Amino acid sequence: MSLSGSPVSIDTAMAARLLPMKELIGALRAAFVDGCVVPARHHHTITVPGEADATLLLMPSWQEKRDGESFLGVKLVNVFPGNAAKGLPGLTSSYLLFDSGTGAHLATIDGNVITTRRTAAVSALAASFLSRENATRLFVVGAGRVASLIPDAYRTVRAIAEVRVWDINPENAAGLATQLCREGLDARPETDLEAGTRWADIVSCATLATTPLIRGSWLQPGVHVDLIGAFTPDMRESDGEAIARSDVFVDADEAFHEAGDLVQPIRSGAFRQEDCRARLRDLCSGAAAGRTDPAQVTLFKAVGTALSDLAAGTLAYKLYRDTSAQ
Ligand SMILES: NC(=O)c1ccc[n+]([C@@H]2O[C@H](COP(=O)([O-])OP(=O)(O)OC[C@H]3O[C@@H](n4cnc5c(N)ncnc54)[C@H](O)[C@@H]3O)[C@@H](O)[C@H]2O)c1
DSSP: OOTTSSOEEEOHHHHHHTOOHHHHHHHHHHHHHHOOBOOOOEEEEEOOTTSOOEEEEEEEEEOOOOSSOOEEEEEEEEEOGGGGGGTOOSEEEEEEEEETTTOOEEEEEEHHHHHHHHHHHHHHHHHHHHSOTTOOEEEEEOOSTTGGGHHHHHHHHSOOOEEEEEOSSHHHHHHHHHHHHHTTOOEEEOSOHHHHHHHOSEEEEOOOOSSOOBOGGGOOTTOEEEEOOOOSTTOOSBOHHHHHHSEEEESSTTHHHHOHHHHHHHHHTSOOGGGOOEEHHHHHHTSSOOOOOTTOOEEEEOOOOHHHHHHHHHHHHHHHHHHHHO
């Protein structure tokens, strides 16, 4: 709670400042080890006359009350596809944080910032176990909100020396590469997906692709592939050969039911859930090994979990409180 006793409001710019990648990756690692209650997310369809249906998505999670502080959070995401025609953002999101011992409302935080930053941070956390320790070349596939944060997240866990960026729209790739250069990275756009994939130590995709971008035949020994995009069974960023050639890891079991990258090979019999090497929580706790061989091809598929939102929301709130108290 703020010093005045009412919930604090953490806007876009403040939320980004309160979620530095190093601290966020550390908080996520601890949260995956500790665990929390994550019920199924709720999808509600909202009829908008004369437009495509909208969706209200609710993602709750909470820590059981324990000694010291404990937290409960809900992310609300409104997806209004008809907004595009009106020049309005199609997605609006807020994160509400509460005390899980009393229910007291502690903070309202920009939900988009929570989502994009925790997503890039979760991928970097996974890569800290799965990519080669000497990985320096990062290929970013996509140039949207999440993709733009991937280099910052990855350079927290690996000594990234060069970044290449591909996007379905080459102007977006060039724009992101310019922005990354301004952030002090050696970055350039790449127009050839295959060349970028063959060049990279780490390939990280954050797109809306519905057909495979990354081909298994392009994967070099020792590469780590990170798939953030596909979140429905009809979407995918990799082909069946990429899954077959890789040791597969996931952030949460929902990936087997939601992500086309895994759902489609499971349906065809080419991949089984039991083939998955480990969940992120087991990598974080040390219960499962990550990369064991420099030549191994590893692949991490994330669909996102409310546990990550709670870890990020709690970190932003605590850092806000600590800086306000000074
Ligand atoms: N795993 C998670 O936890 C998690 C969290 C947030 C977002 N996401 C997913 O990550 C992806 C990117 O999210 P964002 O917020 O950066 O979106 P965004 O709209 O900002 O960016 C989307 C990117 O995809 C590209 N793109 C669009 N259509 C494409 C196609 N057919 N083929 C290849 N590229 C295409 C766009 O050019 C852009 O670079 C989305 O699929 C989103 O659902 C996943």
